[in-house]
Amino acid sequence: MSGLIVENVDKFYGTVQALKDISLTVDNGQFVCLLGPSGCGKTSLLRIVAGLEDPSAGRIVLDGADITTTPAHKRDFGMVFQSLALFPHLTVGDNIAYPLAIRGVPKDKRRAEVERLLDLVHLPGKADRAITQLSGGQRQRVAIARALIMQPKLFLLDEPMSALDAKLRETMQVEVKRLQRSLGVTSLLVTHDQREAMTTADLVVVMSEGKIQQVAPPIEIYRNPANAFVADFIGITNLIAGRIDGGRFEGPGGALTLPGAKTGNATLSIRPEDIALAPQAGADTLSGTVTFVRHLGATTEISVDTGNSDHKDLTVSLPGRTHCPLAIGDTAHLSVDPAAVVVLG
Incomplete structure (x- = not known):
């Protein structure tokens, strides 16, 4: 069953067209990676799905409902940003529980959910730690836990692993995929890192100059590229x-x-x-x-x-x-x- 449908989406910034007739279907529980060089339109597409930007044309459908004009705060998604956007003055637990707190969820229920998520991201017992006491990889896990605490229909990731060193980045790629698979949450990841896309994705969407060049599983993208751009961009x-x-x-x-x-x-x-x-x-x-x-x-x-x-x-x-x-x-x-x-x- 289709979880997310992007239908004929265009995006203009003034006279510059960033997205050109983008159509994409993401099945429920699927992990899809938007892959391409800087300026290809992948982040613009993610932000339109999240409701952080409006499309110039086209529509976005989630679980059968047209959400094109639905405000971001009313869309059922969790998001991890490139900067992680954690609150340094809050504890690990309070960072993770923030989406629940602003919705008035009682403290005892928030605590229980925080403990569940900390176990899920392999940070048990760290609810009372300060964010500043955590390593880069641990902060990454906290941001992921916060994005998932509302049990969203859609999990969005905007290059959240780009700032990590190479070895930690590879470890986190495997962790993110493991977590997504265990939860079965429909996920959309933006990256320019081909190894990250090949590691995490069920389906890779290769983009260039505002257009989709190819949509296929990672091994298909590698072995049967649709054109010279895809062949040259994926691997060597x-x-x-x-x-x-x-x-x-x-x-x-x-x-x-x-x-x-x-x-x-x-x-x-x-x-x-x-x-x-x-x-x-x-x-x-x-x-x-x-x-x-x-x-x-x-x-x-x-x-x-x-x-x-x-x-x-x-x-x-x-x-x-x-x-x-x-x-x-x-x-x-x-x-x-x-x-x-x-x-x-």
Whole structure:
């Protein structure tokens, strides 16, 4: 069942159109991530869903009810902001209980709900702590608990993990997903972090320049990008421009057989891990000069200049334990599994 429907939403700021005919359906209990670079419109969309901004056109529907003109304070959602927006003069418990307190919920019931949420976010017994006594990750959990204490229909997160260090950010991504799954709350997360989207989301919405580029599960986004922007934005890929004739691709560095591929100009998207070293040039290899070798522990990355028209080297990623016989200046011959190649128009 559809929990949230965004229907043909436009947003203008003066003469600048930030959102262009956005339509999106989020099922009940689904975790959806709005992913894209700065300025793509993802935060504007989240704020429109929350009622913090009005759409210029279109409507927002939650559980079958049109809430487009419903004030933010009457919408059934909890939200975690990038700044967390915790009250430094209040205790942990009072921060979490704030939405209940302003609604006149009795103190004993507030305390019980606070304890329940603290257990849920793995902060038991910390209700009386000062916010200033908590670490960044603990403050994150407090903000999440406060957003969920009203048991909202919709859980909104506006890049709340962007200020955390890399290791803590990855830990919190797993924690947020665990919590969302255990509660079954419909969730919408805004981020520019591809790893965060891949870790947390059931469905990723890739945005660019106010438009949705692709909506799909994370693995589908990675393996079958809809266009060159998605392919290049999600992870690392090699984009190779050339031409296909009779199921054979001719491009910089060589040729590849692609059975069933349509004749015409095309750009190939090939992930670095889908390229292997070949002992010699062949009918289905690409060749070029090694420009850099990076030993990264878990992987070894090799940059190869094949004469690509955009002057970008191909990136090859080998398992770290695989012996790399190449050095800068050597000629590299590369083989590719045709099944791993995505042909983009």
